[in-house]
Amino acid sequence: MHTRKLSLIAIACSAALQFTAPQAIAADASQVVGVVTNVNSSKLFAGAKIDIQELGISVYADKEGRFRIPRIAPGTYTVEIDYLGTEPSTQTIVVGDDITNVTLLVGAANDTIEELLVRGQRSGQATAINKQRMADGITSVVSSDAIGQFPDQNAAESLQRLPGLSIERDQGEGRFVGIRGIDPNLNNVTINGLNIPSPEGGVRSVALDVIPSELISSLTVSKSVTSDMDADTIGGNIEVKSVSAFDRATDSASFTAQLSQNELRDALSPKLAGSVTHKINDKWGIAAALSYFDREFGSDNIESNGDDEIEQRHYSITRERLGGAVNIDFRPDFNNQYYLRTLYSRFSDSEFRQANVFVFDGDDSEVERESKDRFEEQSILSISAGAEHERDAWTISYQAGYSRSDEDEPDALYYVFTGADAGIDGDLEQRIPQLTVPEALNDLGNYELDQMSFERNNAKDTELSFRLDIARRVDWLSSEGEMKFGSKYRAREKNAAANISIFDGGFDGFDNATFATASPEYTLGNFGPGLNRGALRDNFNQQRSRLELAELDSRIESQGNSFSNDEDIFAAYAMTRFDWEKLRLVAGLRYESTSYSTAGSQVSLTENEDTDSVDLTIEPVNASRDYDNLFPSINVRYAFSEKLIGRAAFTQTLSRPSFEDAAAFQIIEANVRTEDGEQVIEREASVGNPELLPYEADNFDLMLEYYPGSIGVLSAGLFHKRIDNFIVEANVAGTGPWEGFEEAFQPVNGEEATLTGLELSWVKSFNNGLLFSVNSTFSDSDALTILDGERFETKLPNQSDTVGNVVVGYENDSLSLRLSMTYKSDNLEEIDDGMLRIEDDHQQIDFVAKYYINNDMQVYFNGINLGDEPMYHYFDERNRNAQFEQYGRTFEIGFIWRTQ
Structure with a gap:
């Protein structure tokens, strides 16, 4: 990596790529190509093992159930097909002089197990x-067969069931995915091979709740990467694959209708989804999917600053999700494939938040009643086109892609009403703080309208990419293998624009009592009078022309929250893949060159109390930096037996700073006054840091997997990560350019962090219909930051020591039941004003019941968050509230029609 000498392992990988011994496979060798399916051709069996018994060689079916044996002499051979979950079967094939196309069969025509493998949890x-x-x-993999077996609304929730994976939730719904307890910002997400930009303004992490589960063919999480994958994967790489006609053995169609109800906000929410795949002929295929979900729900929240402030919040939300995909494939023959992949997803929230803010300061205590009325829309568009060609011993693939994500908040409206202290009291030393509020403060007429603001915010993230991969099959040391090399170019642009108008006057004549409504249903205490959303909006529209604009505050907020970033990444790699009987070695070296630039504003506000003047200056700030990295990788797979597989990996990866952390913006506030004849200047700042270095990680993995022969696997793995330059937000006042500042908050690089963990998993299906799955990941991290000579030793931010899942299920030919529990231990969020803000552990229980009316139709019932688990954050000690938010249980009933 750019701050290290090239390791010995990197040198060894490079030398391995330069050997001269391999010989290309003869161009005139015969080939066998084919597909693995069942007797009635209703399912393709991805991952099936195909053994040519006379030759002692094995190949695996790919993700579409297809396989290729590149060099084989003409003749008659016995093939054994091994697919976990069925008994091995044998079949005789006859190989001709050129290309032989065969169909290999798994299972028996009337086998009940086979039927379950096609449609149920076992599948x-x-x-x-x-x-x-x-x-x-x-x-770790989630297939399309498994996605429908849980009450998951989106891609994030589908992934939480895998070993080592956990999710971060927003309003009770999964959004961001963490791998092995690591911050979601340190993962890479691709859809159909394209890197997906984030809709949100300053982050890299992709909120996977914008992708409906109905559009997904498979989800694959790579915890150890190979050199042909992007290197920005300290946590791991999440690959989302959308539906394709060639994923299915036959034409297929599905339709889902659902109603759900959240007990906290008693309303029915409809959902409709459908998909169709059609092979027009042997060469052309088309797949399309559409999903729509209109959900009404909300949450009750109470939070504090751990010292002298308590805030009650009541959310009412209408969340609408619309997603669609259209994929076209053209396969004129087995050696040539062309494709077009498209995916569009739109996610919107219409949110009304009411809040009461209580600040305890003796006779100067304050009370505020606030409202937030906003509509936010996020969308993701992904378009990719590419091809793959087989030419004798060569495989050439290429792809061009365009991705766009944006977030639009067109007309957010905020009100703030203030009231005088009338004897408020509160206790923050509880999970749910207690409040004493005099009756006078329950009358909105006793408040004054203090401030209104109107915001129009937008963020846009686009990426254009090109990729070329070339592979050549070779022989080396009596082994058949592959040499592969290629390159990738990504051009990314991220913009965040804020247009904020703050009004602090012109409120004379307002009758605040006309905005009051009955107290909302609030489960965490007495909320007091509610605010009328429609009346507040109408009042602003009618009175806007007479309101007094706080011009300086508006400009500060608008300019300070607007920035643009450009990032170009060029990558090139070379790697080898060889099999020696039981041993497989995949080794390579990847080079990435990053060019980054950012533009923003330095917003400086100086208030001079002596001259009673205010001075505002806004100046452009630009910064850029380039850096290069080399990433060696080695993945080893050793089959101790047919049932026991060992794996080991060493990789070097990175994660680039988030766009907000590395943005060129500075907000500086200064207060000038005279005390005892001397001028006193107090300065505070909030700034980005374009000089941030990327996270850099050495990753070590060991894994043992035992496959007993039925549907099941028992695995145990050790992992260790050494991470340099991890990023934390710190008060850098008194250092460098921030000398003389009272406060200056800026993201900075820490020194070094380590993460060590153990990953355990057991999946088992019993012949009596019972299914069982349990996995746990235990990890420990240490992080060191040195600021102004002072050492801070903490855990990695947002890293959980323990994550786990337990699933118990039962199914037969007409009924499928599943009870699941997910667990995530507490984690450090941030250091807030000298206190550690901790996210408490989270445990959620879900239930699914399905009844198969016939082979094509089923009805289902889902129970989500049956234990009514809240989200809870605390400061330092578990009884010091930072945030407690309750979501209630959700129940769903639905109908599915599916044919193939």
């Missing part, structure tokens, strides 16, 4: 386990 388990078994590295 999801079997597909995922077989794909995991065939993988070069350490991976």
Whole structure:
């Protein structure tokens, strides 16, 4: 990496790529190509193992159930097909002089197990386990068969069931995915091979709740990467694959209708989804999917600053999600494939938040009643086109892609009403703080309108990419293998624009009592009078022309929160893949060159109390930096037996700073006054840091996987990560350019962090219909930051020591039941005013029941968050509230029609 000498392992990888011994496979060798399916051709079996018994060679079916044996002499051979979940079967094939196309069969025509493998929980388990078994590295998979077996609304929630994975929630719904307890910002997400930009203004992490689960063909999490994958994957790489006609053995169609109800906000929410795949002929295929969900829900919240402030919040939200995908494939023959992949998802929230803010300061205590009325829309568009060609011993693939994510908040409206202290009292030393509020403060007529603000905010993130991969099959040391090299170029632009108008006058004549409504249903105490959303909006529209604009505050907020970033990444790699009987080695070296630039504003506000003057200056700030990195990777797979597989990996990866952390913006406030004849200047600042270095990680992995032969796997793995330059927000006042500042908050690089963990998983399906799955990941981290000579030793931010899942299920040919529990231990969020802000552990229980009316139709019932688990954050000690938010239980009933 750019701050280190090239390691010995990197040198060894580079030398391995320069050997001269390999010989290309003869161009005139015969080939066998084919597909693995069942007797009635209703399912493709991805990950099936194909053994040519006379030759002692094995290949695996790919993600579409297809396989290729590149060099084989003409003749008659016995093939054994091994797919976990069925008994091995044998078949005779006859190989001709050129290309032989065969169909290999799994299972028996009337086998009940086969039927369950096509549609039930066993299908999801079997597909995922077989794909995991065939993988070069350490991976976890969620197949399309498994996605429908849980009450998951989006891609994030579908991933939380995998070993080592957890999610961060917003309003009770999963959004961001963490791998092995690591911050979601340190993952890479691709859809159909494209890197997906983030809709949100300053982050890199992709909120996967914008992708409906109905659009997904598979989700693959790579915990150890290979050199042909992007290097920005300290946590791991999440690959989302949308539906394709060639994923299915036959034409298929599905339709889902659902109603859900959240008990906290008693309203019915509809959902409709459908998909269709159609092979027009042997060469052309089209797949399309559409999903719509209109959900009404909310939450009750109470939070504090850990010292002298308590805030009650009541949320009412209408969340609408619309997603669609259209994919076209053209395959004129087995050696040439062309594709077009499109995915569009739109996610919107219409939110009304009411809040009461209580500040305790003796006779100067304050009370505020606030409202937030906003509509926010996020969208993701992904378009990619590419091809793959087989030419004798060569495989050439290429892809061009365009991705766009944006977030639009067109007309957010905020009100703040203030009231005088009338004897308020509160206790913050509880999970749910207690308040004493005099009756006078429950009358909105006793408040004054203090401030209004109107915001129009927008963020846009676009990426254009090109990729070329070339592979050549070779022989080396009596082994058949592959040499692969390629390059990728990504041009990314991220913009955040804020247009904020703050009004602090012109409120004379307002009758605040006309905005009051009955107290909202609030489960965490006495909330007092509510605010009328429609009346507040109408009042602003009618009175806007007479309101007094706080011009300086408006400009500060607008300019200070606007910035643009450009990032160009060029990558090139070379790698090898060889199999020696039981041993598979995948080794390579990747080079990435990053060019980053950012533009923003320095907003400086100086208030001079002596001259009673205010001075505002706004100046452009620009910065840029370039850096290069080399990333060696080694993945080793060793089959001790047919059932026991060992894996080991060493990789070097990075994660680039978030766009907000590295943005060129500075907000500086100064107060000038005279005390005892001397001039006193107090300065505070909030600034980005374009000089941030990327996280850099050495990753070590060991894994043992035992496949007992039925649908099941028992695995145990150790991992260790050494991370340099991790990023934390710190008060850098008194250092460098911030000498003389009272406060100056800026993201900075820490020194070094380590993460060590153990990952355990057991998945088992029993012949009596019972299914069982349990996984846990235990980790420990240490992070060191040195600021102004002072050492701070903490854990990695947003890293959980323990994450786990337990699933118990039962199914037969007409009924499918599943009870699941997910757990995530507490984690450090940030250091807030000298206190550690901790997110408490979270445990959620969900239930699914399905009844199969016939082979094509089913009804289902889902129970989500049955234990009514809240989200809770605290300061330093568990009884010191930072935030307590309750979501209630959600119940769903639905109908599915599916044919294939």
